[in-house]
Amino acid sequence: xxxxxxxxxxxxxxxxxxxxxxxxxxxxxxxxxxxxxxxxxxxxxxxxxxxxxxxxxxxxxxxxxxxxxxxxxxxxxxxxxxxxxxxxxxxxxxxxxxxxxxxxxxxxxxxxxxxxxxxxxxxxxxxxxxxxxx
Ligand code: T46
Numbered sequence: 341x342x343x344x345x346x347x348x349x350x351x352x353x354x355x356x357x358x359x360x361x362x363x364x365x366x367x368x369x370x371x372x373x374x375x376x377x378x379x380x381x382x383x384x385x386x387x388x389x390x391x392x393x394x395x396x397x398x399x400x401x402x403x404x405x406x407x408x409x410x411x412x413x414x415x416x417x418x419x420x421x422x423x424x425x426x427x428x429x430x431x432x433x434x435x436x437x438x439x440x441x442x443x444x445x446x447x448x449x450x451x452x453x454x455x456x457x458x459x460x461x462x463x464x465x466x467x468x469x470x471x472x473x474x
Contacts, residue, residue: 341409341411341413341414341415341416343409343416343418343427344427344428345418345425345426345427345428346366346367346368346397346425346426346427346428347424347425348361348366348399348423348424348425348426349366349424350424357423357424359423359424361397361399361426361449366426367397367426367449368395368397368428369395369451370451371449371450371451372450372451372452372453373449373450373452373453373454374447374448374449374450375447375448375450376401376445376446376447376448377437377445377446377448378443378444378445378446380405380440380444380446382440382442384438384440385436385437385438386436386437386438387435387436387437388434388435388436388461389434389435389459389460389461389466390431390432390433390434390435390459390460390466390469390470391431391432391433391458391459391460392431392432392458392459392460393431393452393458394431394450394451394452394455394458395428395429395430395431395450395451396428396429396448396449396450396451397426397427397428397429397448397449398420398426398427398429398446398447398448399420399423399425399426399427399446399447399448399449400420400421400422400423400444400445400446400447401423401445401446401447402423402443402444402445403421403440403441403442403443403444403445404419404420404421404439404440404441404444405419405420405421405437405438405439405440405441405444405446406418406419406420406437406438406439407419407420407427407429407435407436407437408434408435408436408437408438409429409433409434409435410433410434410435410436411432411433411434411470412432412434412466412467412470412471412472413472420446426449432469432470434463434466
């Protein structure tokens, strides 16, 4: 499985750092929605679903979090632990976010508006959707 991590340009100076993200330049799609999760409790696993068409870029702007990606054939776990790196998550990809560090903030840039119909929340249904189970 190809893991696509995007280095995000830092504009650092003596005052500190700033990262700016523009659609179709730093983020590989038009941004329709931004959301972020914070205050995630210890031991919690979020996600556990796939999307039929949504593309996203995940940036851990504070702390760290592990992201498991599963395309139905292979699984990879990626550590996000800095605010100048984005993880691209395509559609048809099962994802699970775990091991949020204390104070972790995971920001997500999404290619579409929120649509519950785009979610596949059942793993067997996901395998059928990606043609790995009949
Ligand atoms: C994803 C991973 C990385 C909204 O009302 N609007 C939104 O845009 C979102 C994302 C969520 N919600 C509501 C729906 C639920 O009642 O917020 C609640 C929590 O959402 P969910 O349980 O889907 O959150 P996660 O962390 O399991 O998954 C989220 C995204 O939903 C999902 O698209 O890829 O983060």
